[in-house]
Amino acid sequence: MERLSPGDTAPDFTLPDDTGAEVSLSDLRGRKVIVYFYPAAMTPGCTKQACDFTDSLDSLKAQGYEVLGISPDKPEKLAKFREKDSLTITLLSDADKSVMSAYSAFGEKKLYGKVVQGVIRSTFVVGEDGKIEVAQYNVKATGHVAKLRKDLGLDAA
Template sequence: MTDQARLSPGDTAPDFTLTDDAGAEVSLAGLRGGKVIVYFYPAAMTPGCTKQACDFTETLASFEAEGYTVLGISPDKPEKLARFREKETLGITLLSDPDKAVMGAYGAFGEKKMYGKVVQGVIRSTFVVGEDGTLTLAQYNVKATGHVAKLRRDLGLE
């Protein structure tokens, strides 16, 4: 169904610098030495994406206690991400990838099935980047609901 490259554990995480909802630049290289959860979602303020962002926010303190930074990336503009943060009282870092270049580098944009049709779009995906910049986890086509709990189990945090 999809022909873009998929990343796997052990691969070097593609570096990026993106703008957050407050207009500041955030780079993956700047977080080297720490563990980073990078998740891609289709659109701010939609039901599934809101559920996922709220789940990450609710468990953020426990992720941070284990040394993780959480970055949510969507194609939304920073202004929309700021409204999303304010409306849902989100604590995670929200980054804007309007040209979808970072999504493409991670294999998180391309063909997917939606309501039985093949469309081009954001593939809901989650990656865990180790302190050395390599991927320790790469998950594609994750579900919005229940994903954060599953991720915590996969990381041995529960």
């Protein structure tokens, strides 16, 4: 699967959130949406990233952004993740990894020097028109939200 680039149309999806309610990317048309893919709820890096997005959510929303975090975890595990870490971002379950595959966020990656199949930590910014504005693959969990905010020009120098 080819990686997505700015200007590409974002693949639409409908996935269950941590309560089982369905969330569709197309329902958010007209707003900017940060879609990020992470390997597993309640792991150190993923928790750090989710907490960073939660800490930034009010200012991101004030700038017109919604945040969707997507992992292969089941909704029940996502609910525990939200509760345990007081997360306020929208967490979505992509149990069959079809959305991750559509975004090229699942595939071969290096883990401790070995090539494995897995979730590629990736972030996309989808514009109001449904086109990808930012596509970042193999992002680091720590410091990623601050870097993304800077890349989007959200933090005044």
